[in-house]
Amino acid sequence: MGSLCCETPFFMVFFILVLVVQHSMFPTTNSQPDFTYHSCSNNANYTNNSPFKKNLHNVLLSISSKTTQLDYGLFYNATSGEYPDRATALALCRGGVSLKQCRSCVYNSTLRITKDCPKQREAEGWYSDCQIRYSNNSIYGVLDTTIKYVRWNTQKALNPRGFNKVLRSLFDGLGREAASGSSVQKSAWGDKKVPSSNVDIVYGLVDCFPDLSYLDCLDCLNRLQNFLRTCCNDSMGVRIFGISCQLNYDNTPIYPSLLSSPSLPPSPLPSSSPTPGIICSEKFCDCLQFKTYLKMVNITLITLIKSIFVGVKKNV
Ligand SMILES: *[C@@H]1O[C@H](CO)[C@@H](O)[C@H](O)[C@H]1NC(C)=O
Ligand SMILES: *[C@@H]1O[C@H](CO)[C@@H](O)[C@H](O)[C@H]1NC(C)=O
Ligand SMILES: *[C@@H]1O[C@H](CO)[C@@H](O)[C@H](O)[C@H]1NC(C)=O
Ligand SMILES: *[C@@H]1O[C@H](CO)[C@@H](O)[C@H](O)[C@H]1NC(C)=O
Ligand SMILES: *[C@@H]1O[C@H](CO)[C@@H](O)[C@H](O)[C@H]1NC(C)=O
Ligand SMILES: *[C@@H]1O[C@H](CO)[C@@H](O)[C@H](O)[C@H]1NC(C)=O
Numbered sequence: 001m002g003s004l005c006c007e008t009p010f011f012m013v014f015f016i017l018v019l020v021v022q023h024s025m026f027p028t029t030n031s032q033p034d035f036t037y038h039s040c041s042n043n044a045n046y047t048n049n050s051p052f053k054k055n056l057h058n059v060l061l062s063i064s065s066k067t068t069q070l071d072y073g074l075f076y077n078a079t080s081g082e083y084p085d086r087a088t089a090l091a092l093c094r095g096g097v098s099l100k101q102c103r104s105c106v107y108n109s110t111l112r113i114t115k116d117c118p119k120q121r122e123a124e125g126w127y128s129d130c131q132i133r134y135s136n137n138s139i140y141g142v143l144d145t146t147i148k149y150v151r152w153n154t155q156k157a158l159n160p161r162g163f164n165k166v167l168r169s170l171f172d173g174l175g176r177e178a179a180s181g182s183s184v185q186k187s188a189w190g191d192k193k194v195p196s197s198n199v200d201i202v203y204g205l206v207d208c209f210p211d212l213s214y215l216d217c218l219d220c221l222n223r224l225q226n227f228l229r230t231c232c233n234d235s236m237g238v239r240i241f242g243i244s245c246q247l248n249y250d251n252t253p254i255y256p257s258l259l260s261s262p263s264l265p266p267s268p269l270p271s272s273s274p275t276p277g278i279i280c281s282e283k284f285c286d287c288l289q290f291k292t293y294l295k296m297v298n299i300t301l302i303t304l305i306k307s308i309f310v311g312v313k314k315n316v
Contacts, residue, residue, distance in 0.1 A: 095187025096255030
């Protein structure tokens with residue numbers, strides 16, 4: 001626990017509170033790894049034996065069975081039932097994940113999501129390599145720009161102006177490239193040289209759910225990109241999970257398979273290792289800036305608290 005970042009008194013109080021509450025809220029002992037982050041909508045719940053429950057079961061089963069068929073790539077969708085009991089589920093792997101890893105990740109997510117959200121009519125879960133969402137609403141091709149989870153490197157780039165300029169140009173390009181992808185993949189990655197003494201190259205990776213239109217994907221990624229200045233000014237590495245898209249950058253390659261230059265050593269970084277969870281190590285920390293973060297951001301308090309619960313859970 002020495003590496004926990006919550007050092008301020010404010011945080012210790014909060015931390016203890018979290019320890020007390022989390023045991024009653026988050027059951028452990030599951031065969032699938034924990035999500036990096038998950039979110040269960042509490043707007044409406046389904047009951048046992050309801051038609052929705054059956055439809056949800058069908059769509060998750062349909063997706064998990066597709067992971068054993070070789071004709072599926074990095075995107076999965078399924079719908080079952082009729083309004084108002086229709087269930088739709090979508091799953092997506094990040095660009096750069098191997099198909100084998102993707103299938104395993106999506107398969108796990110179909111089981112894990114109902115353990116974490118056992119009765120909600122809408123939920124989302126993120127692993128490092130993939131994400132899943134389901135809803136009673138029609139979500140296929142529908143943009144949701146909500147930002148659910150942010151993790152940033154507490155180390156800052158020197159020469160913020162130069163660094164931010166490079167980031168902007170990198171993500172402007174990646175956003176357009178991802179948005180113009182196909183109906184089964186809208187991902188883009190790339191890297192750029194940085195005029196800074198402590199960062200040489202910044203590596204970026206963005207993904208949209210590919211059922212989105214060009215404009216919706218672009219809109220989604222633009223929002224995440226704009227959010228960088230609110231959450232993570234000058235941070236050397238950031239990961240943002242939105243419901244319909246995600247954005248990542250780091251000063252080491254995100255996936256070795258995405259390296260544009262084969263001469264670079266394949267060194268996977270902690271933030272994208274298959275080990276899910278928040279690594280509050282010397283390098284990454286979710287909670288250090290929590291207090292300022294709260295003041296700056298109006299997503300929802302619940303989202304933030306949940307992300308910290310998840311982080312604390314990983315560290316106990
Ligand atoms: C759904 O269940 C959750 C968890 O038990 C609860 O917090 C929430 O209030 C419920 N929502 C509704 C609308 O009943
Ligand atoms: C998945 O999306 C495709 C493309 O729109 C659609 O043709 C197909 O019916 C969907 N599959 C399911 C099971 O919803
Ligand atoms: C899904 O559930 C929510 C919450 O009960 C409800 O407001 C919404 O109308 C439902 N959507 C559909 C398509 O039935
Ligand atoms: C899926 O879960 C199994 C354990 O049930 C684990 O061995 C495997 O590594 C997981 N897959 C991924 C991609 O995390
Ligand atoms: C982030 O940096 C920009 C430019 O350097 C500045 O205008 C902005 O206020 C900063 N945001 C925060 C939250 O510190
Ligand atoms: C937060 O945002 C929501 C919707 O954007 C708004 O209704 C609410 O008033 C905001 N809360 C604060 C404290 O700004």
